Amino acid sequence: MSAIFDITHTTHYRYAQQVMLGEHWVQFRPRDSHDLRVLATDMQVTPAPVDIRMFQDAYSNSIAKIQPQSPANELKVVCMSSVEHTGTRAVNFPMSSRARQFPLAYGDEERLVLRHYLAPYYDDPGGILQDWANQFIRPDETTGTRELLVEMTQFIRDSMTYHVRLNPGVQTPYETLRLKSGACRDFATLMIEAVRRLGYAARFVSGYLYTPWLDTEDQQSHGNGSTHAWVQIYLPDAGWIPFDPTNNLIGGTDLIPVGVARHASLAKPLSGSWDGSPGDFLGMDVTVQVRKRG
Known part of the structure; x- marks a missing residue:
């Protein structure tokens, strides 16, 4: 049976004064596969970004490359997704005869x-x-x-x-x-x-x-x-x-x-740079909510 999940992932950086925000890479979109279907995604960035570009990296992960407006005294990224997940089989997953015993034989x-x-x-x-x-x-x-x-x-x-x-x-x-x-x-x-x-x-x-x-x-x-x-x-x-x-x-x-x-x-969810004094950084808050429908 499948399950539908709604996910909200919020990352909030705070600074003592306005700093220059560099380019940030955001990895937030769940991976589509035979057992997981992405139904919807959205991303809200504060301050509003000058530019957003989506691409897949060498691992086929979905990456949002954002350039926030600067200067600013915060950076807040809210990522929202809804997915339908059928799940891989648990302990009884099937295996090839090449894999059933140690050592495993890859082709x-x-x-x-x-x-x-x-x-x-x-x-x-x-x-x-x-x-x-x-x-x-x-x-x-x-x-x-x-x-x-x-x-x-x-x-x-x-x-x-x-x-x-x-x-x-x-x-x-x-x-x-x-x-x-x-x-x-x-x-x-x-x-x-x-x-x-x-x-x-x-x-x-x-x-x-x-x-x-x-x-x-x-x-x-x-x-x-x-x-x-x-x-x-x-x-x-x-x-x-x-x-x-x-x-x-x-x-x-x-x-x-x-x-x-x-x-x-x-495999970092969020990475990037900012330009200012070390004492300007006040901290980072991360919250994740995952809710199952039905």
């Missing part, structure tokens, strides 16, 4: 297309990440791909503590393992690096999470009130399957993707 063309998602982003000279990933392989019996990925997703959720981090950037996987805590982007980065070392193609996903506690007061999921991050892993005949180690979610309609990239630093 030559697949390896060519997926090479940037197969290559680890971080070096691992001490083998720390490799050792951590290897614990999900059953040495004395056949290891199923489905079981391996489900177990890793659940292990991160159960063994690590979620913390909201408002500062930009992402922890290295080594920091996340040492601290046993992080934000959603940190858990996604850890899982991506781990599965890549086991031979699975994985990419970082930024987007939105529908949290049912908005309607039920059952506050058990993490990521609402901001953008969310998770992992997609490519499996032959199944495609890009979503895994959310922050909330132990696999597939379904609760994850609404906006941007994908090989690393978190390449």
